[in-house]
Amino acid sequence: MTIDPVSGRPPSIRDVARLAGVSHQTVSRVLNNHPSIRDTTRQRVLDVMAELQYRPNRAARALASSRSRTIGILSAMSTDYGPASIMASVEAAARANGYWVSIANIDPNVEGSISDALDQLRAQAVEAIVVVAPQKRVFEALANLPFEVPYVTLQAVGDDGHALFFDQYAGARLATRHLLELGHRAIYHLTGPQNWIEADARMQGFLDEMNAWDAPTTAPILGDWTADFGYFAGQELLRVRDFTAVFASNDQMALGLLHAFRDGGVDVPGEVSVVGFDDIPEAAHFWPPLTTVRQDFAELGRRAVSFVLGELDTEAHTIDPRLLVRASTAAPAR
Amino acid sequence: MTIDPVSGRPPSIRDVARLAGVSHQTVSRVLNNHPSIRDTTRQRVLDVMAELQYRPNRAARALASSRSRTIGILSAMSTDYGPASIMASVEAAARANGYWVSIANIDPNVEGSISDALDQLRAQAVEAIVVVAPQKRVFEALANLPFEVPYVTLQAVGDDGHALFFDQYAGARLATRHLLELGHRAIYHLTGPQNWIEADARMQGFLDEMNAWDAPTTAPILGDWTADFGYFAGQELLRVRDFTAVFASNDQMALGLLHAFRDGGVDVPGEVSVVGFDDIPEAAHFWPPLTTVRQDFAELGRRAVSFVLGELDTEAHTIDPRLLVRASTAAPAR
DNA sequence: GTGCTCGATGTGACCGGTAACAGTGACCGG
DNA sequence: CCGGTCACTGTTACCGGTCACATCGAGCAC
Numbered sequence: 001m002t003i004d005p006v007s008g009r010p011p012s013i014r015d016v017a018r019l020a021g022v023s024h025q026t027v028s029r030v031l032n033n034h035p036s037i038r039d040t041t042r043q044r045v046l047d048v049m050a051e052l053q054y055r056p057n058r059a060a061r062a063l064a065s066s067r068s069r070t071i072g073i074l075s076a077m078s079t080d081y082g083p084a085s086i087m088a089s090v091e092a093a094a095r096a097n098g099y100w101v102s103i104a105n106i107d108p109n110v111e112g113s114i115s116d117a118l119d120q121l122r123a124q125a126v127e128a129i130v131v132v133a134p135q136k137r138v139f140e141a142l143a144n145l146p147f148e149v150p151y152v153t154l155q156a157v158g159d160d161g162h163a164l165f166f167d168q169y170a171g172a173r174l175a176t177r178h179l180l181e182l183g184h185r186a187i188y189h190l191t192g193p194q195n196w197i198e199a200d201a202r203m204q205g206f207l208d209e210m211n212a213w214d215a216p217t218t219a220p221i222l223g224d225w226t227a228d229f230g231y232f233a234g235q236e237l238l239r240v241r242d243f244t245a246v247f248a249s250n251d252q253m254a255l256g257l258l259h260a261f262r263d264g265g266v267d268v269p270g271e272v273s274v275v276g277f278d279d280i281p282e283a284a285h286f287w288p289p290l291t292t293v294r295q296d297f298a299e300l301g302r303r304a305v306s307f308v309l310g311e312l313d314t315e316a317h318t319i320d321p322r323l324l325v326r327a328s329t330a331a332p333a334r
Numbered sequence: 335m336t337i338d339p340v341s342g343r344p345p346s347i348r349d350v351a352r353l354a355g356v357s358h359q360t361v362s363r364v365l366n367n368h369p370s371i372r373d374t375t376r377q378r379v380l381d382v383m384a385e386l387q388y389r390p391n392r393a394a395r396a397l398a399s400s401r402s403r404t405i406g407i408l409s410a411m412s413t414d415y416g417p418a419s420i421m422a423s424v425e426a427a428a429r430a431n432g433y434w435v436s437i438a439n440i441d442p443n444v445e446g447s448i449s450d451a452l453d454q455l456r457a458q459a460v461e462a463i464v465v466v467a468p469q470k471r472v473f474e475a476l477a478n479l480p481f482e483v484p485y486v487t488l489q490a491v492g493d494d495g496h497a498l499f500f501d502q503y504a505g506a507r508l509a510t511r512h513l514l515e516l517g518h519r520a521i522y523h524l525t526g527p528q529n530w531i532e533a534d535a536r537m538q539g540f541l542d543e544m545n546a547w548d549a550p551t552t553a554p555i556l557g558d559w560t561a562d563f564g565y566f567a568g569q570e571l572l573r574v575r576d577f578t579a580v581f582a583s584n585d586q587m588a589l590g591l592l593h594a595f596r597d598g599g600v601d602v603p604g605e606v607s608v609v610g611f612d613d614i615p616e617a618a619h620f621w622p623p624l625t626t627v628r629q630d631f632a633e634l635g636r637r638a639v640s641f642v643l644g645e646l647d648t649e650a651h652t653i654d655p656r657l658l659v660r661a662s663t664a665a666p667a668r
Numbered sequence: 669g670t671g672c673t674c675g676a677t678g679t680g681a682c683c684g685g686t687a688a689c690a691g692t693g694a695c696c697g698g
Numbered sequence: 699c700c701g702g703t704c705a706c707t708g709t710t711a712c713c714g715g716t717c718a719c720a721t722c723g724a725g726c727a728c
Binding site for chain 1: 704705706707708709712713714715
């Protein structure tokens, strides 16, 4: 930063104005892309700015305009892949829109931590809040927010006009349809934990698609998201061998299945097809590379930002996942 | 926020001052814990503040004092446990010190993203930077930072006066000594990837401690941090069976070992002891619960904040990890 | 009593932008 | 030729704090 040796401060718009021979207001107009500035003037100002390495003072801007240009993220600081990538993409999208992000963390176990976090965001005068904390208590706290600010909750299924989420149901139907179209009929489903809304939606999608094709359905296997469980379930399934495909409700469990099938000498996809859900970054590197349903977290983050900034029509509250066909699925052996 | 229906704005110090019958400067003094304020006056001001639900305007403060009270985090937005918890703890520590955090992400693959992120932090006038991005290019960029600001790099071993890290070497010696003290002599070490500084330090610690006890050392097994590799290595080790303990360089690999040993019918810790490194949150729930070396990421975050805020003497650049003895280690069978 | 120090408080400028409004000159229709 | 409109630019106040300095009365040493 070029620091004026006289004043000992970084250059302000008035410094720029003086050198460019204009008023400071004109500099401000250039800064804000005001339409009626003569091109030659604009250029002169821009040149001086570059020369001085001028940077607008964010605090002064915020004070004068009472706009902080900051988006708050309310986060449970989860170490999971999904939340982490959502946060990254929110950050990127915010920056692309000329906003900053500020993060307030909550510890769901600590009493008062939610209201503390909200206080913190309020103190920063955030113009919007993106919530990446799927705790029920967070939603309750948001319902009676003590100050007005647009917000959006991610990762949660809901219809209070503040939720933005992947259409888990549609994704599950996609995955199931893919297997059915390949010719599979005996398909098992490995669900996530019962109390997870996503898990339930995926299971419903599976069941409905199966019914639509008049395929016989077996009872879903209640899983817990972990690869270990997938491995265990795979071993159990190998005992019965009355299926040609398995749709796992997430990639980790699918990984466990692959492992179990490999251990059991069952070829995937030759003898059994496996589909996952999520498309975690590792999924493409599994052996065999996993056919799965992609949740585009980056897109979710972008949309969340558009939404809270009021650029998104309130209709598009769900995002359709995409089926990624890789090498873990094939037509069933005859 | 109580909004004055007349001005349509949240209350300012002048509003508080008027109601408390003092000058705005006195209010400011109360706000900043100035010593020479009469207690009765202070209390009166505080009462009015509470009544109006007054909140200081951060932008105005920053503008007037040219202090942003913001710490920047330069992050690679990793989805790993370590970085994520470091960020959480930095956030908490900053807040405890009356600072805000602002996060700038870099994508190591995108050209210019490092300088963009630094620009962003500069624009926010951060007073310090905590770096949670162990990329070599980041360190280079920091070395010739275009503006002056204290910073600290975490996760990296180095001695340029800006690094703060766990003493991996000491931790590895602790783990190894624990096994030796239990009576083990035939101990294998499973390392992390060769190009990781941490992996190397842990290996050195292992070797030096073994030598100090005149225990025969076998060549370390070069791993890759993954549980899968641990499993694989465990299976291989079961072929030779010339050991009574394994020290894995992280918990994931230790998990794989446990898995392999369980599969192979080898009792842990009855027949073989296993030690990990990191103490990831799951480690205590492994079967058997894993003896491991704890890296207290929360402590690291706190220290990082103290350091960049100048409250830490420059001596304490390393943090000693702690050995957590759980159920995966025992004296060797005779 | 006088002068001095010091605690407690007030006054006014200032930080670096933006907002509101005013001015200026060119162009245009009548 | 004149008033009006419009593009372009300047002037001044203001946002809500902090800072430097002034003020004022009490306590105290001499």
